Amino acid sequence: MSAGPFLANALWLAGSLPAARRFDRALSNPQEAQESWLRAQLRRHANSEFGREHSFASLTPREFSRTVPLSDYSAIEERIGKIANGARDVLACGPVTHLAPTSGSTGARKLIPFNASLQEAFSGAVGPWMIDLARQRPGIVGGPAYWSISPVTEVERSETAVPIGFADDADYLGGARAWLVRQALAVPSSIRHVTDTNQFWSQTLLALLRRRDLRLISVWHPSFLDLLVQAAVPAWPDLMSSLASDRAAELKRIGPYDWPHWWPHLQVVSCWGEQAAEPGWQALKERLPNVLVQPKGLLATECVVTIPLGADRPLAVTSHFFEFLDGDGNVRLAHELDRGSQYEVVVTNGGGLWRYRLGDMVECTGFVRATPSLSFLGRAGRVSDLRGEKLSETFVAQVLSSVFGESRSWAALRPRAKDDVAGYDLLANSDRADLAQLVDEALLANPHYALARRLGQLAPVRLVRVGSDAEARLLQRFNGRIGDAKPVVLLD
Numbered sequence: 001m002s003a004g005p006f007l008a009n010a011l012w013l014a015g016s017l018p019a020a021r022r023f024d025r026a027l028s029n030p031q032e033a034q035e036s037w038l039r040a041q042l043r044r045h046a047n048s049e050f051g052r053e054h055s056f057a058s059l060t061p062r063e064f065s066r067t068v069p070l071s072d073y074s075a076i077e078e079r080i081g082k083i084a085n086g087a088r089d090v091l092a093c094g095p096v097t098h099l100a101p102t103s104g105s106t107g108a109r110k111l112i113p114f115n116a117s118l119q120e121a122f123s124g125a126v127g128p129w130m131i132d133l134a135r136q137r138p139g140i141v142g143g144p145a146y147w148s149i150s151p152v153t154e155v156e157r158s159e160t161a162v163p164i165g166f167a168d169d170a171d172y173l174g175g176a177r178a179w180l181v182r183q184a185l186a187v188p189s190s191i192r193h194v195t196d197t198n199q200f201w202s203q204t205l206l207a208l209l210r211r212r213d214l215r216l217i218s219v220w221h222p223s224f225l226d227l228l229v230q231a232a233v234p235a236w237p238d239l240m241s242s243l244a245s246d247r248a249a250e251l252k253r254i255g256p257y258d259w260p261h262w263w264p265h266l267q268v269v270s271c272w273g274e275q276a277a278e279p280g281w282q283a284l285k286e287r288l289p290n291v292l293v294q295p296k297g298l299l300a301t302e303c304v305v306t307i308p309l310g311a312d313r314p315l316a317v318t319s320h321f322f323e324f325l326d327g328d329g330n331v332r333l334a335h336e337l338d339r340g341s342q343y344e345v346v347v348t349n350g351g352g353l354w355r356y357r358l359g360d361m362v363e364c365t366g367f368v369r370a371t372p373s374l375s376f377l378g379r380a381g382r383v384s385d386l387r388g389e390k391l392s393e394t395f396v397a398q399v400l401s402s403v404f405g406e407s408r409s410w411a412a413l414r415p416r417a418k419d420d421v422a423g424y425d426l427l428a429n430s431d432r433a434d435l436a437q438l439v440d441e442a443l444l445a446n447p448h449y450a451l452a453r454r455l456g457q458l459a460p461v462r463l464v465r466v467g468s469d470a471e472a473r474l475l476q477r478f479n480g481r482i483g484d485a486k487p488v489v490l491l492d
Contacts, residue, residue, distance in 0.1 A: 016127030086161030091352025118351030222280030
């Protein structure tokens with residue numbers, strides 16, 4: 001047992017108990033929890049530029065949704081620019097400690113303001129998650145953890161009055177909690193400043209291989225571990241020569257491919273596990289029968305939407321204020337969702353995003369007491385429209401799920417248009433000859449797609465067989481920022 005990580009983990013978990021208890025109580029009355037959170041934030045940020053414009057000082061939670069307009073990044077980009085240049089109290093009161101870069105799976109890079117309020121919110125969501133993990137797997141307390149670190153990008157090195165980017169993911173928590181998390185990190189945060197990709201992977205691997213007592217791996221996409229092995233194979237001799245002799249001897253017997261045996265005390269792997277990431281998550285579960293492979297809740301740079309608790313994903317009702325747009329554009333609050341219905345997520349996060357359209361589609365799959373449990377469906381604005389068919393990612397995800405069923409094969413749909421011939425390629429790690437036809441037939445449930453196919457405007461779906469590393473290679477498009485890569489099934 002490592003005394004340093006054990007003590008840091010124990011102190012962090014002890015400090016997380018109040019947030020876990022508060023969240024547990026809120027599960028029985030999400031309406032009260034949400035209204036209480038919003039009232040506090042309206043008071044806290046009433047004197048900001050945005051708060052004065054929208055009369056936060058006199059606004060009630062019931063009036064909030066009627067008087068404050070829905071927004072997206074384009075609506076606040078000018079104000080973000082003012083913050084980056086040093087302006088204070090623009091979207092929220094108090095210092096902005098960082099601007100967190102994010103781009104999601106598509107689109108231009110955005111800068112999300114972080115302040116004390118938002119760091120409190122992340123701590124209030126991560127705390128209940130970690131307490132629940134420790135109850136399921138007490139062994140995680142006894143050793144270090146690896147939390148995915150993304151290399152610094154050019155925009156993060158640009159000159160602004162407010163720092164862009166974090167030293168590591170621990171900065172999302174802020175204060176003493178961030179310090180405690182760093183004491184239990186298997187890989188030092190300084191590695192993110194290594195700009196050479198090969199060196200980044202090599203140094204990450206070396207730090208991880210040194211920690212035989214590694215207990216927790218938290219990454220974004222499950223294919224991250226495939227990338228890790230791909231980097232390990234050619235560098236294996238050099239890595240072995242850099243390790244202590246007893247550890248090197250043990251790893252030489254294991255070899256560069258059998259990574260689950262690198263860390264005999266591993267307890268938990270946390271990664272995306274829904275939609276496009278589900279096959280990779282299922283494959284990890286099969287490869288790690290003695291490890292808890294837990295699908296993450298839905299989280300983004302802007303907020304935590306759901307918290308993984310056992311098999312459920314309840315809404316993070318004590319961390320942010322949530323609204324949901326139904327198929328008709330009507331606003332629903334957390335306590336007004338219907339089981340089986342789909343919604344677009346709108347968040348107010350206390351860091352300066354007010355009624356912000358997050359761009360994620362979710363389905364209410366049930367309830368934890370009175371709080372909705374949500375499943376990620378895809379990106380709300382992700383639509384392919386070659387010939388008027390308007391295929392949304394949510395619909396494509398449902399089609400692929402229905403066709404592939406329990407199959408562990410990864411698949412995605414990619415539009416193609418060349419020489420007046422348009423259609424879709426089905427990228428799949430499978431040898432089934434009928435897959436393209438089955439997907440094409442399922443897509444006909446979209447009447448616009450059916451019409452375009454009937455008129456000959458779209459060719460039938462074409463199967464393109466890809467290797468087992470297709471997901472990993474797809475992630476490399478993100479130039480090292482693997483944390484920005486949400487699972488996608490409708491490619492560019």
